Amino acid sequence: MRRTEKSKEDFFDAKAKFLRNERVRYENGLPSSHIPEDIVYWERNAEDLAWFLSDSSGDLTASALERAEELFLWMDSNEGKAPRDGSKDPVEKALGSKLSNTKQDKKSNKNGWTTYGSSLLKSAKKRGYPDVFNSRDPISETLEWAEELFLWMDSHEDKLPSKKSKDLIEKSLGSKLSTMRQNQMSNNRGWPIYGSELLKLAKKRDYPDVFNMADLTYNALEWAEELFLWMDSHEGKAPITTAKDPVEKSLGVKLSAMKQIKKNNDRGWTTYGSKLLKLAKKRGYPRVFNRVDLTSEALEWADELFDWMYAHEEKFPSRRSKDPVEKALGIKLSNMRKNKKNNKNGWTTYGSKLLKLAKQRGYPCVFNTGGSKC
Structure with a gap:
């Protein structure tokens, strides 16, 4: 497979880094990953070894200065700003990544810094960026x-x-x-x-508490007061998550989340839960944070449905009705029939009791699709 120009550059950069590391290991008397024959050859051919060392050093310095010039040109065109390795711009990101690595090399005095570091600092000073390779405090x-x-x-x-x-x-x-x-x-x-x-x-600067985590109890009670005021103005009704009104929807979503937090006893409930329940009781909503019992809710709705049907000569409520009460009952009835048909959305929890109540009230087939016979 033929290498692209970019992949060639990456390959030779990696090769140069490998040779540089091997040279440092050899100079420090450490075991080299080179096969023994190479070590013996180097030891017996001092001229070749000298060539390898000098040539590598020259390449490293030239390569470092070339990269630095590319960096300085970019900074010149960006009002002296240093590139960031977290940038979305690919050019800035690449330069930022290399700059970050060079700063680390300087700080640890490794990866060839002893070879090209002085030349790089001299070039940086000349170009007006004397501190560019310093790691930030x-x-x-x-x-x-x-x-x-x-x-x-x-x-x-x-x-x-x-x-x-x-x-x-x-x-x-x-x-x-x-x-x-x-x-x-x-x-x-x-x-x-x-x-x-x-x-x-x-x-x-007069912001002594700015780095403190928010007071969870204060925030929870403040939100609860907003919730109770809303419920007071809506005849005690709890806000729902699917409301079209943005205020009700926001309160409903938060209330739903708070019920889950109470149920799981997590996310701060141990901190503010007791005070929240105390306030709820004081405001006349002692059960507002309780999770709804699906069976009780379904049976309560079913009684409302059967009372309506009894008052309307056994008629099924229509979800297309202009009467809001009939329309709401019709929509819920349609959903219940689907739940029964698919055995989903809680039907396994309350279905048997719902059918028992329907039979008891004289509407045994009401939850069949289309109200068909049992």
């Missing part, structure tokens, strides 16, 4: 980001940036803030290094 880098965060908050009435914002700057700051809070809580991923300095700066 995590403390300085974090404090620089924090200052950017505080400036943003200053200009937005002390608002915390949201990681869900559509504004890219706010979203980026919000995501990083969320990560920093997690780092402080778990005391890892660099927090032991920069944490104290970060908190000191936050206090100085």
